[in-house]
Structure formats: C-alpha cells, structure tokens
Amino acid sequence: MRKLTFVLLIAFFAVAVLRAQEGPPQGGAQRGGAGARAQKQAQAEAAERGRKTFVATCAGCHGEDATGGRGSDLIRSALVRHDKNGDLLSPVITAGRPDRGMPGFPLGEKDLSDIDAFLHAQIDLYDMHTRVPGGYPDDIPASRLATGSAEAGKAYFYGAGGCSKCHSPTGDLAGIAKKYSAPDLQQRFLYPAGKPSTATVTLPSGKKFSGTLLLKDEFTVAIRDADGWYHSWPLRAVKVEVEDPLAWHFAQAYKYTNADMHNLFTYLETLK
Amino acid sequence: MKKLALILLAFAASLPAQELDSHKLLNPGTDSWPTFNGDYSGRRYSTLAQINQTNVGSLTLAWAFQSRSQGSFTSMPLVVNGIMYATLPDQVFAIDARTGRQIWHFQRPSQGGGNRGVAMYKDRLIFTTPDAHVICISARDGKQIWQIQIADPAFKGFASMAPLVIRDHVLVAGSGDAADLPGFLLSLDPMTGQTQWRWDSEPKPGEPGSETWPQDSDVMSRGGGMLWLTGTYDPELNLTYWGTGNPHPVENSEARPGANLYTCSIVALNPDTGKLVWYFQPSPHDTHDWDTNMTPVLFDANFKGKPRKLLAQAGKEGLFFVLDRTNGKALVSAPLGDSDWYSGWDERGQPIPRKEAEPQPDGALVHSAITLWNAPSFDPQTGLFYVNERDWINVYYLTIPGKKAQGWAGRDFTVVGKPFLKALDYQTGKIKWSKEGTGRGGGSSGILTTAGHLLFTADTSGNLVALDPATGKTLWHTYPGAAMGSAPMTYELDGRQYVVTPVEGVIYAWALPAR
Amino acid sequence: MKKLSLMLLVIFAAALVVRAQDDAPQGAAAASQKQAQAEAVERGRKQFVGTCAACHGEDATGGRGPDLIRSSIARHDKGGDLLGPVITGGRPDRGMPNFPFNDSQVGDLVAFIKAQIALFDLHTRTPGAYPNDIPAERLASGSVEAGKAYFYGAGGCAKCHSPTGDLAGVAGKYTPVDLQTRLLYPAGKLPNATVKLTSGETLTGVLQLNDGSYVAIKDKDGWYHSWPRGAVKDLKVEDPLAAHVELLHKYTNADMHNLFTYLVTLK
Structure with a gap:
C-alpha cells in the first residue's frame, strides 16, 4: 500500500507542479520529455522523504495523513494551501505556535522543503477529481x-x-x-x-470496399482500407456491414x- | 392609456441606445437573447418561425466569428440591441450580431477553465472567472468597472456560471468539488458588487434541514451543494429556481448519513431576500457526484386537464421530474433511461437510493442514465421536453472510508455509455421518441426548439442538426468541424432569423439565403 | 548617427530575445531583459571595434577577415557554442589569432554579432521595423x-x-521619416458618417463598416450601431483624409x- 501511495504521489505531484506555476506553461516542446520527468521524480522523492519526517515529527498531532488529530487539519489549512515553497509554512514549523500549544521544530532547510512537498502532495491527493485525466485509480490493490x-x-x-x-x-x-x-x-x-470495428461497404455497382471503420454517423461512412487509404461515401448511397469485435x-x-x-x-x- | 404609452416611450427614448431595458428581461421579444437561457423560463423555445420545416433544408452560413484564441465556447452568447456578447474563460467579445464582426474584446490573464457567459444589467456585463472572481465591465467598450472575489482557488474554488439578473440583483455562485467547500448563492449589487444577501446550500445547526446531517461532526458546515448553472425565475410568483450540486465528501456515504439538504436539490428562493420557500431533492444523500444543477425549466400548461404552473428538470442522476412550481410538489417522477441505483420513490416523489449502489472499497457497478449541463428544451407546440441523455455504466470505488473522510474520497470510471436524444411527455414522463447517437461515450450538446417546428442540436458525431420535434426526423445537417459544447440560440434582426451555434473557437450564424 | 544605431540595436536585440524564447515573458521582467540584452550588445560592439573590426570590419561585414553577416558559423551559433571556440581558440590555419576573452566577454561579442545579423536581415515592411533611423538632413534635400x-x-x-x-x-513631434509619411498620408482617422434611416431617424458617428451589405458606426458615446444597407435611406460619408487622398495622386x-x-523648419 505504501508503494502504491508513492506511485500516486508521483502522478499527482506532477499536477501540483504544473498548477503551482504562475502564468501560462512555458515552452512545452523542450520542457516536456526528460526534464519534466526528472523534475516529477525529484518532487516525488522529496514528498516521500517529507512523509517520513512528517510521520516522525508532526504526525503525533496532525495525523499520519495530515488530516489532523490533537493538532489542526492541514489538508483544510488556508496557510498550507496558500503556501508557496515553504514561505508560509516553514516559519510556523521552526518557530511553532506557542499560543496554540505547538512547539517549534529546529529543522533544516531540506527537511522543511521536503515536508512542504509532502503536504502539497497530500492536498492534491485529497483534492483529486477522479475524472481528471491521469486520475485513474491505479492504486487499488x-x-x-x-x-x-x-x-x-x-x-x-x-x-x-x-x-x-x-x-x-x-x-x-x-x-x-x-x-x-x-x-x-x-x-x-x-x-x-480501443478495438476498432471493421466495415464492408458495397457500392451500387456491386464493388466492395473493406477496412477499419473510421466514421459511421447518420450521414456518412468512412473507412481506411488495408493499404492505408481513406475512403468515404454518403451513407444513403451504399450498403454497410459493420463487424464490431466488442459488440458482445x-x-x-x-x-x-x-x-x-x-x-x-x-x-x-x-x-x- | 395613450398618455401612459407616451410617457413610457419618452422614458425608453431617454435611455442610451444600446442599454438593456429591464422590460426586455421579462419580455425579450424575438430580436433579443438577453439572458443565459434566452428568457427567465429556461425553456429555450423561440417563437421565431421564419426558418421552418419547409425551408430549413436551404439554411446557409450568414457569418462566422473566429475568436483567434485558445479555448472553446462553452458559453451562451447574449444578443441585445443587435450586439452579441460571448465569452471564453477570462475573455468577453462584443460582436455585431448582423455581420459577425468584432466590436471590442476584453481579456485578462487566464489559467484556462470554462465559462458559460455574461449577464447584462443596463449598460453593464457581469461574468465569473476561473479564479473565482466576478467582474463587471461596460457593454459599450469592455472597460472594467468592478471586480470581487467569491471563493479561494487554493481550496479549488472557481467560477464558471453565467450570472442571473433579476431587477437590481445579480445572482452568482462559485464552484469547486474537491476540498469540501460549502455551496452558496450570492445576490450582488450591480453598481458596486457588494453582497445584498447570501443563501447557503447547508442550513445552520438547529435550522430546518440540519436534521439531515450528522449531529456529531461539522461535516454540514462544508457540505458542498455548489450552484454552478444559471437558475430560472417566475416574475409572477417572484421565485427564482436553482439546482444545487452534490454533497461533500463526494463519494463517501459514512461521513454524512442523512439526506444532506439542500445538496442535489431544486430550491425556490425569494430573489429579494434569499429566503428558501421550498425544496425538492432529486438525489437524496448523493454519493455519485450527480449534481442536480440542470436547468429547472418553467412553463404553464394543462396537467391532467387543469392549468398548472409547472417546473420540469432532467438531472445528472438520470431522472425526470415535473413539479408544481408554486409549492415544489412532484407531479411526475420518471426515469430518463436505465438506472439501477434506486429502489423506488418516497412519499415526496423523490428516489430512494440503494445502499449497495454507493461506492464500495471493492467497487460498485452502477447503471445510470445521466444528463449533463447542456441545455434541455421544452416545446409548447409538441408538449415535449427534450434532453440529450446517456445510459452509462460506472464503477465507483470508495478509497477513503470512515467518518473523517474529506475531499473526493473515492474513484470512479465510466465503463461504457449509449447516447440518446429523448423526447418526454411532461404529463406522464413517458418517452415519446428516442434517437440513439453514434459512439459509446460521446459529447453532449444543448437543444433549442422553435415555432418553426424545428429542434436544433448537435449529434454525438459532431453534426449540427435540425430535427422534426414531433418525430426526431433529421431535416438539415452540417458538420462544423468540431463538437458543439454549448447550445444553439436564435434571434431575428431586420426581418432575418439567425440560428447561432458556438463550436470550439468559432461562432456560426445560420440563416436562410439573403434576398 | 551613433545614437541612432544604438537605438536600433536596442530594438532589434529585443526582437532577438523574444524570438530566442519559447514564450514571451510578461511586462516588467521582459522590459528589463530587453534592456540587459541591449547593454550586452553595446558592450559587445565596443569590444568588437577594439579587437575584431580590424579584420572583420566595424559592421562585421568583413575585410581582411571573412564577412560575419554571411557566416554560417555565426548564423548557426546558439549562445556562443560555435563562435566561442573560434574566438578563444583562433583559426591558426587561416591566420586568425586566438583572443583570450572570458565567457562574459564572448557572450557580449556574440550578442553584438547576432544583433548585426538581425539588422542586415531586417525586412523594412516587417511590423515594428520601420526605418526610424534616417536623419532629417538626409531627407531635407528640397527647397524650403x-x-x-x-x-x-x-x-x-493652407x-x-x-x-x-x-x-x-510639428518637426519636433515626429521623427523625420514619420513626418514624411504623415505629410503624405496621415492614416488612422476613420471617416465620419451621417446615416439617415428609412424610418426617418438620423444618426452620426465614426464609420466602422460600409461593405455594400451593412453600415455600422460608433456614436459619440462609444456605442456601436449597425444596419443592413437596405434600412439606410441615405449615407453621407465624410472622410477627413479626402484632401490627402486627392493630393497623393x-x-x-x-x-x-x-x-x-x-x-522640417517648423520646430
């Protein structure tokens, strides 16, 4: 289950990273591929390190999943949600909130940024709308x-x-x-x-065409034949037999x- | 009487030429489409008949407007005094409704998302943004007048709905389904953006409806029920009707036993005070994200021989209801298609959900008809209610069990679906005719009916079609290059009827050939 | 003259900066980046004149050494990747000595050479590429x-x-080239129109469209109006530039x- 959560975190962290950027995404072509993957991977690793630190240091009050306990629910925390790279969160962790009974934790910068990564990943996990592309529940054992x-x-x-x-x-x-x-x-x-249907189209002349069915609506039928050529006809002018491998x-x-x-x-x- | 008419005339003449006269909201006439639904009723039926069954075959392109922008038109354009106002997220275009030429363009930096259009108040346009702002601009030149923020994007709050103007009230709401936000409807002062009243989707502890939430937790205080689709209004009863969204946490039942009022409900509110007058709940204790925001369509018609003031709604839960809109009593409760998630009807005519159909850790296979936000239509000539519907199969997984769950708390996927355009008899809920679309999922488009005995919509292959509303027979079709995410609308200028279809980044205006 | 070419360089260096990136940066950041780039070009120019111009010419079009505007290496260079090694390593086989510049100096030289290439490549009808650098004395060749x-x-x-x-x-208000263009045809003023409708109503405003099918104006309050041509009984268009159009011929x-x-004497 831990491993699966980890996988999920990687996936959702990517979303978080994208969202966190101000303005339109910059130059997709170059940034896509390997660079983005490495960044995702680094973020996921930071979140996983942060999770360990969080469990050891914070979970006693805020719960292992950060949804709160003796301490406040960090998923619903406005401070955490508005935090960017620790700007709001880190001062609270290091100085504590003596008025509310939270002690200060003298963590280093790396630990702080890892905890920050973990909490934002955790928020994305809770906020995830499952029908968002990539939100598919692959983590269920x-x-x-x-x-x-x-x-x-x-x-x-x-x-x-x-x-x-x-x-x-x-x-x-x-x-x-x-x-x-x-x-x-x-x-x-x-x-x-994902398996396309095949169709056989018979013209008034008796000539037959067969191939992968690309379109059959109320008006048009279109196929791609075995040689890769595209053909289309008005539906009313031809006879069409469709074989759908998924019909059953x-x-x-x-x-x-x-x-x-x-x-x-x-x-x-x-x-x- | 003559004198009064003269005074009225003088008053009308004193208005700057292109302002929206408030009378137009009550009686738009055929040359205007001054609100999201064209009029307050939400019927999306036009009395225009120049384009009709005898000539629709010769329908041709009058003009096309290219937004030259990324993003799809999911908005309904307004037309007021010959000017069309259409939106993309964070953008508004003023377009000559005769020629399709741009008059001005408002744009602010955008993060994408969706938008469903502007509302017009006198010489002002008001719309919502993906970062949950409400913005008021001048209809004359697109210059900004005021803006306010109504939800926090850090909690996944956003806004997409077209506001509804009722007299001096601008009704507007935010959205957001991810982080347990409470739903609300705001009434704003169109001059300043200041809040006049606020209606919360959830009651306060001790208030009526609070008994439908657990008493030992505070889940009610952030229970969802977003109002993300424009409501309707009956000026005679002075009631505004809205559908509310699903409760939170979305797919976890255990955290919120009870009916969870007023989520997944149709609510009738007094537009001057925001006070709830009645409610009806199409999806009690919803656990499937089946918002019932879909347009509450208002019409007056005979029901079992007696004239009634009716409200009809086809909701995301796949059910069709006809209510008496004076009191919310159900007259018809019927399925839109095949559904197995409810066991019958309660004494109010609401469905009784089956416990087994709730999301489960090992997955629950649920058959359900479903309809999305794209506009339905009621045609008084046929007495039929038209809706694009799908018979869907979904599997719902509960991934965060327990009372402490928050957020989505589940996962779901759609196995497969069959799309249909259906025509329902409002007196029985029976399906008069049904037309199956192509594809096994497919998009969904809104519907317009006209006195020309025509129904305009798009099929699931993306074709724009005009059908005979009595039978579903296709009378005209064309392929505009992509699917229509919005709905068709119509107006007449200089004796020429236009049917407008926004498709991705292009608005097409269709008309009979110019003489 | 020097000042004017500096101005040009600023403009074209900025164009380069924008092109070199996938997305144009916004507002203030972009402005300061443009500025920085222009400064690099100017530093590079000084170095080039001091060190390279003797062989490659002050404008980099060559002399004893090759023309860098037509140089394949200079054109394919990205951030000094090709020019850098040639500058610091020299080309002993072709008689070019090496110059021990540091990275930052090489960067400036490359910025200058790239800006020079952009200057020579410039198509004058490209928007924004208007030749504003021509001095008045060159144009004022007639008789006052x-x-x-x-x-x-x-x-x-008169x-x-x-x-x-x-x-x-007026000569102080515009650059010489702008003044010349504007005296010939001061474009940008839309015609005024008086629209008499078949209904009897008469409206005036700035003409937006008159394409044979439709007439559109914007009235003095800024509101837009349009009519099918058939609804317009009489259309009077008053072009404030009519005299200029006539004179053009x-x-x-x-x-x-x-x-x-x-x-130009009206200063």
Missing part, C-alpha cells in the same frame, strides 16, 4: 477488489457469461492478472475499449450484476 | 522656399493647416522633398 467467489466467477465464465466462447484461461487470458493493474483488469474485462462486450456490459463483476474479477485474478 | 510656396499654393495645404496653428512645432517627387524640407 487486487486483494481489495477480489471480494467475490472464484468458483462462481469461473462458473459464470464458462456458463451464463459466455466468456469461454471467445476466451480461454490457458490461451489468450493466460497470465492476464499479471499484465494489468487490478483496476485496469476490472475495467478491461467490463469493456476492453458492449451488450454484456449492460447485463453484468455487481456480484457478476466481483466474481468474475476474483476468478480472473487467479490467472497469474 | 518651393515647399512653402506649394503649401500656400498648388498643394492647398486651406486646412497653419504653420503657427496645428502644425506649430498629384505629388511629384520634387513636391515631396520641397514640402518636407519646409515642414
């Missing part, structure tokens, strides 16, 4: 999700679910639990998005019960 | 007398303007020089 019955899941796989018509635990699904994080595995068996998953998504989901996941999780 | 005669006679300038009224001290080259030479 398989043990927490595998609350169903592997037996019932297996029965569903070979029975009511009809999964075994296309999939096999020793074939395409062999070792599947190792390939994906637990939440990814759960999401992918519910609906493994799409229909099934609306049939799963909550219990089916947990049982099937618990079964799939055994395929290591 | 003839200019004055034109002013009061054939030119008809119908609207007076050397002791609106034009008093009549000026001879000699008229321009004479008139300028006369106006």
Whole structure:
C-alpha cells in the first residue's frame, strides 16, 4: 500500500507542479520529455522523504495523513494551501505556535522543503477529481477488489457469461492478472475499449470496399482500407456491414450484476 | 392609456441606445437573447418561425466569428440591441450580431477553465472567472468597472456560471468539488458588487434541514451543494429556481448519513431576500457526484386537464421530474433511461437510493442514465421536453472510508455509455421518441426548439442538426468541424432569423439565403 | 548617427530575445531583459571595434577577415557554442589569432554579432521595423522656399493647416521619416458618417463598416450601431483624409522633398 501511495504521489505531484506555476506553461516542446520527468521524480522523492519526517515529527498531532488529530487539519489549512515553497509554512514549523500549544521544530532547510512537498502532495491527493485525466485509480490493490467467489466467477465464465466462447484461461487470458493493474483488469474485462470495428461497404455497382471503420454517423461512412487509404461515401448511397469485435462486450456490459463483476474479477485474478 | 404609452416611450427614448431595458428581461421579444437561457423560463423555445420545416433544408452560413484564441465556447452568447456578447474563460467579445464582426474584446490573464457567459444589467456585463472572481465591465467598450472575489482557488474554488439578473440583483455562485467547500448563492449589487444577501446550500445547526446531517461532526458546515448553472425565475410568483450540486465528501456515504439538504436539490428562493420557500431533492444523500444543477425549466400548461404552473428538470442522476412550481410538489417522477441505483420513490416523489449502489472499497457497478449541463428544451407546440441523455455504466470505488473522510474520497470510471436524444411527455414522463447517437461515450450538446417546428442540436458525431420535434426526423445537417459544447440560440434582426451555434473557437450564424 | 544605431540595436536585440524564447515573458521582467540584452550588445560592439573590426570590419561585414553577416558559423551559433571556440581558440590555419576573452566577454561579442545579423536581415515592411533611423538632413534635400510656396499654393495645404496653428512645432513631434509619411498620408482617422434611416431617424458617428451589405458606426458615446444597407435611406460619408487622398495622386517627387524640407523648419 505504501508503494502504491508513492506511485500516486508521483502522478499527482506532477499536477501540483504544473498548477503551482504562475502564468501560462512555458515552452512545452523542450520542457516536456526528460526534464519534466526528472523534475516529477525529484518532487516525488522529496514528498516521500517529507512523509517520513512528517510521520516522525508532526504526525503525533496532525495525523499520519495530515488530516489532523490533537493538532489542526492541514489538508483544510488556508496557510498550507496558500503556501508557496515553504514561505508560509516553514516559519510556523521552526518557530511553532506557542499560543496554540505547538512547539517549534529546529529543522533544516531540506527537511522543511521536503515536508512542504509532502503536504502539497497530500492536498492534491485529497483534492483529486477522479475524472481528471491521469486520475485513474491505479492504486487499488487486487486483494481489495477480489471480494467475490472464484468458483462462481469461473462458473459464470464458462456458463451464463459466455466468456469461454471467445476466451480461454490457458490461451489468450493466460497470465492476464499479471499484465494489468487490478483496476485496469476490472475495467478491461467490463469493456476492453480501443478495438476498432471493421466495415464492408458495397457500392451500387456491386464493388466492395473493406477496412477499419473510421466514421459511421447518420450521414456518412468512412473507412481506411488495408493499404492505408481513406475512403468515404454518403451513407444513403451504399450498403454497410459493420463487424464490431466488442459488440458482445458492449451488450454484456449492460447485463453484468455487481456480484457478476466481483466474481468474475476474483476468478480472473487467479490467472497469474 | 395613450398618455401612459407616451410617457413610457419618452422614458425608453431617454435611455442610451444600446442599454438593456429591464422590460426586455421579462419580455425579450424575438430580436433579443438577453439572458443565459434566452428568457427567465429556461425553456429555450423561440417563437421565431421564419426558418421552418419547409425551408430549413436551404439554411446557409450568414457569418462566422473566429475568436483567434485558445479555448472553446462553452458559453451562451447574449444578443441585445443587435450586439452579441460571448465569452471564453477570462475573455468577453462584443460582436455585431448582423455581420459577425468584432466590436471590442476584453481579456485578462487566464489559467484556462470554462465559462458559460455574461449577464447584462443596463449598460453593464457581469461574468465569473476561473479564479473565482466576478467582474463587471461596460457593454459599450469592455472597460472594467468592478471586480470581487467569491471563493479561494487554493481550496479549488472557481467560477464558471453565467450570472442571473433579476431587477437590481445579480445572482452568482462559485464552484469547486474537491476540498469540501460549502455551496452558496450570492445576490450582488450591480453598481458596486457588494453582497445584498447570501443563501447557503447547508442550513445552520438547529435550522430546518440540519436534521439531515450528522449531529456529531461539522461535516454540514462544508457540505458542498455548489450552484454552478444559471437558475430560472417566475416574475409572477417572484421565485427564482436553482439546482444545487452534490454533497461533500463526494463519494463517501459514512461521513454524512442523512439526506444532506439542500445538496442535489431544486430550491425556490425569494430573489429579494434569499429566503428558501421550498425544496425538492432529486438525489437524496448523493454519493455519485450527480449534481442536480440542470436547468429547472418553467412553463404553464394543462396537467391532467387543469392549468398548472409547472417546473420540469432532467438531472445528472438520470431522472425526470415535473413539479408544481408554486409549492415544489412532484407531479411526475420518471426515469430518463436505465438506472439501477434506486429502489423506488418516497412519499415526496423523490428516489430512494440503494445502499449497495454507493461506492464500495471493492467497487460498485452502477447503471445510470445521466444528463449533463447542456441545455434541455421544452416545446409548447409538441408538449415535449427534450434532453440529450446517456445510459452509462460506472464503477465507483470508495478509497477513503470512515467518518473523517474529506475531499473526493473515492474513484470512479465510466465503463461504457449509449447516447440518446429523448423526447418526454411532461404529463406522464413517458418517452415519446428516442434517437440513439453514434459512439459509446460521446459529447453532449444543448437543444433549442422553435415555432418553426424545428429542434436544433448537435449529434454525438459532431453534426449540427435540425430535427422534426414531433418525430426526431433529421431535416438539415452540417458538420462544423468540431463538437458543439454549448447550445444553439436564435434571434431575428431586420426581418432575418439567425440560428447561432458556438463550436470550439468559432461562432456560426445560420440563416436562410439573403434576398 | 551613433545614437541612432544604438537605438536600433536596442530594438532589434529585443526582437532577438523574444524570438530566442519559447514564450514571451510578461511586462516588467521582459522590459528589463530587453534592456540587459541591449547593454550586452553595446558592450559587445565596443569590444568588437577594439579587437575584431580590424579584420572583420566595424559592421562585421568583413575585410581582411571573412564577412560575419554571411557566416554560417555565426548564423548557426546558439549562445556562443560555435563562435566561442573560434574566438578563444583562433583559426591558426587561416591566420586568425586566438583572443583570450572570458565567457562574459564572448557572450557580449556574440550578442553584438547576432544583433548585426538581425539588422542586415531586417525586412523594412516587417511590423515594428520601420526605418526610424534616417536623419532629417538626409531627407531635407528640397527647397524650403518651393515647399512653402506649394503649401500656400498648388498643394492647398493652407486651406486646412497653419504653420503657427496645428502644425506649430510639428518637426519636433515626429521623427523625420514619420513626418514624411504623415505629410503624405496621415492614416488612422476613420471617416465620419451621417446615416439617415428609412424610418426617418438620423444618426452620426465614426464609420466602422460600409461593405455594400451593412453600415455600422460608433456614436459619440462609444456605442456601436449597425444596419443592413437596405434600412439606410441615405449615407453621407465624410472622410477627413479626402484632401490627402486627392493630393497623393498629384505629388511629384520634387513636391515631396520641397514640402518636407519646409515642414522640417517648423520646430
């Protein structure tokens, strides 16, 4: 769990770093790649060091997660939220708040900035809106999700679910639990998005075109053929047959019960 | 009577030419779109019929306005005295509504985000910003007059809604779903920005509604319920109607047992005092971020043979309600689509949420219809309520259990969704017709209906379409290059009807070919 | 002349600074950065004149040594990465000695050479690149007398303007090139319009648009109005520059020089 939290911190710290900058982001092209990653990594490491210092020094009053206890909740602290690089926080840590019973802690600059990094990462963790891109819950351990019955899941796989018509635990699904994080595995068996449909378009002349379906709305059909060329036609002028490799998953998504989901996941999780 | 008309005329003539006459807010006429929804009712129905089923096929581009700016128009433009006012975050454009040419441009440094438009008060425009400011500028030249701050961005507070002007009140609110902020609605003095009154989404301890929160914690004092979409107003009843957002912490049930009033509610407030007159709660004890901010649409119509003052709303929780807007009593409670998160209806006509559908540590699979903020429309000619809806499947994980939880406290993802445009009978809630869109997620666009027996919207492939509102049959379509995040609006100038569709950074005005 | 080229250098060095960055810095910071860059260029120029000009020319266009404006090394250089080693290491094979400058001095030299390249590359029609450095004495090649005669006679300038009224001290108000441009055509004044509507109403203001389909004006209070052309019964456009437009087709080259030479006397 600690390791997972750490991973999360890295992810959210990047967001924090971006947000903390004043004005529009500067020159993306050069700054993107390696430099940004190294900065993220450094921030995450600082936050992790800060966490250790915090647990040892501050957690007694403010709680291990900084949500408070004997001392105040630092996630909801206006002082921490308005702090920039320790400008507000560090003086409070070093001088204490004698009037409120907080002693001063004679920490060095590095410890102070690490604690600052930890607290801002912690705030981002709490503030995170899960539908923000990159906010996907990859930190949930398989043990927490595998609350169903592997037996019932297996029965569903070979029975009511009809999964075994296309999939096999020793074939395409062999070792599947190792390939994906637990939440990814759960999401992918519910609906493994990303596989495009193929279409065969028959023209009035009888000529047929096949390829990857790019668009089919009320008016237009468009494909990319095997040679990579794009074609489109007004829908009313042609006959279109679409083959959707996910059609079964799409229909099934609306049939799963909550219990089916947990049982099937618990079964799939055994395929290591 | 003649004398009175003369006096009125003299009064009107004494106004500087391009100001918004306050009467226009009550009766916009066909040449104006002076508020977010076009009028106070939120119906988004226009009596214009120059563009109609017989000629819509020849609809053509009258003009296009290029913002030459990053950012998408998610705002509703206003049109007052031939001038259009449209916004991007931290930007306002004044545009000639006849020609599409820019008159002036207001811009302040922006951090991005979204914005839904300006409100107009006499010769002033008022709008909100991503850093939670309310700014008042001159409609004449875009010069700033005043600004105030209404929430703290350090606590993820922001603002995006278009304010609502009622007489000398500017109603405005902030947003923010991350850090347990209390929801509120402010009434500001349009001359100075000073607060006239403040309504809090949560009651104070001991007040009515406080019994729907735990008594042994202070979670009520920061319980959410943001008002982030412009409300509606009934001048006869002198009531303003608003939808409130979800409670906090968002996906944790245990920290806040109870119905959590007045979150996820429709509230009727007195615009002069901010006092609550009645409420109705479409998503009691919400744990799924199903804000019920969606427009409370007002119309007067026969209900079971009797004329009634009605309010209809399709909310993010995927339900459709028709209320008596004098008292908030439910007349119709119906699903928009397939939902399995509630077990039935309580005595008030509100849904009873199922405990098992709440976010769980191992994930809860929830089927739910859903509709987003993009405008619905009520067409009095068909008696149908139109809404873009999706049948969604989500998994909700509780990640911070316990009573001390704060913030989001959960995670969720959308497995897949089916998009529909649906037409509902307001007297029964039954779906009269339904049109499935393409894609398995897809965007969502607002809707406009007109007396020309037309429904304008965008489909989930991004096509702008005009449909027969009685059947859903497509009568006109074009692809504007991107999806319309906002909604269509319409006005008539010099005898020519324009239908306007903001699409990403471009505003398109469609009309019949010029004679 | 020196002062003017310094001014130019400031302007073009600033342009360089802006280009060299991915995003233009804002406000005060940008101004002080521009200033610093201009100072570096000027320091570099002094060093260049003292050390390099003997071979490469004062303007860096070459002499005994190669032309640095057309030098591939100078053009591809970024922050001294290519020029630095050549300056400090020399090019013994081609007879160039080495110069033991420190990093900061090399930086100044590079700033100067880059500014010189920008100066030579400058396209005069680029916005902001207006040739404001041409001195009045170079332009005032006509006859004051003839200019004055034109002013009061054939030119008809005196119908609207007076050397002791609106034009008093005009030569002190503008750079020579600006003065010449403005006497030929003082652009920027929008026409006034009187719009008589079919409804009988008449409005006046500054014309914003008259494209055949629509007429738009801004009234004296700053409000914008527009009408379809069909709603406008009568449109009177009064162009305050009409006389200048007319004159533009009549000026001879000699008229321009004479008139300028006369106006320059109005200090």
